[in-house]
Amino acid sequence: MLLEEIASTLQTGNCRKVKELVNQAIEEKIPVRDILEKGLIAGMDVIGEKFKKNEIFIPEVLIAARAMNQALEIVKPLLKESGVKEKGRACIGTVQGDLHDIGKNLVKIMLESKGFEVIDLGTDVSPETFVKAAIENDCSIIGCSALLTTTRPVMQDVVKAVEAAGLKDKVKVMIGGAAVSDDFREQIGADRYTTDAATAADAALAYIA
Ligand code: B1M
Helix, strand or coil: CHHHHHHHHHHHCCHHHHHHHHHHHHHCCCCHHHHHHHHHHHHHHHHHHHHHCCCCCHHHHHHHHHHHHHHHHHHHHHHHHCCCCCCEEEEEEEECCCCCCHHHHHHHHHHHHCCEEEEECCCCECHHHHHHHHHHCCCCEEEEECCCCCCCHHHHHHHHHHHHCCCCCCCEEEEECCCCCHHHHHHHCCCEECCCHHHHHHHHHHHHC
């Protein structure tokens, strides 16, 4: 079936073929929501699961993500027209003082593959910027990444800034990155720690379900 072919081709990262199949599906009047969920997202789900189990590695994820992003460019305008809403919104970034962004970029890819709209704040992000972006974009998730032990205290400042803005019940603060752990999460009062990007996306989805 065409949607299964989209999902399996996406996993190979063949952008040209994925776009061709997506266009074919549109021509065949397959609902755009199905193209997204049963084709593209289903394919990225498999990538996420394999990545979690160390069956594939960062290059394969990035190659599949490139195909996903190119296919999304075709599908996005149609989604808007057909009134399909994104599942939720998250703003993510690497915390102030920290310039590592590979893990954060993977989290973005995985969240988008689950249907989230992601506001990527980049690296070196202050607590105030996280909170401002969450308010302005009506986000239910703030995702913070930290790779340096020297920058992880900024995550506590994010938690405090969320509380000070009165958003504690509305916005979940999720953390991750090589410098942090679940013990650290508990210590600073963040909502969720996850070890990898695919698990982070699953956890974010569970929050808004
Ligand atoms: Co830097 N660096 N680095 N570095 N670097 C580390 C982190 C380090 C452990 C290396 C080492 O000494 N062994 C060390 C930190 C030591 C510490 O604090 N304990 C270190 C250091 C010291 C530094 C500098 C200070 C070096 C210097 O200048 N003296 C400097 C700091 C610059 C700064 O940030 N201000 C620095 C610079 C750099 C480069 C620029 C050269 C480069 C970054 C390039 C880039 O990101 N664009 C770099 C790199 C590449 C690394 C290592 C080698 C690899 C990091 C990486 O991308 N891993 C790293 C050593 C290591 O980790 N083995 C190291 C792959 C990535 C997929 O993993 O980001 O952990 P990670 O993401 C994982 C999970 O953690 C999780 O998902 C991903 C997997 O799915 N995850 C989340 C991440 N964020 C998440 C958020 C979530 C959930 C899960 O929810 C929101």
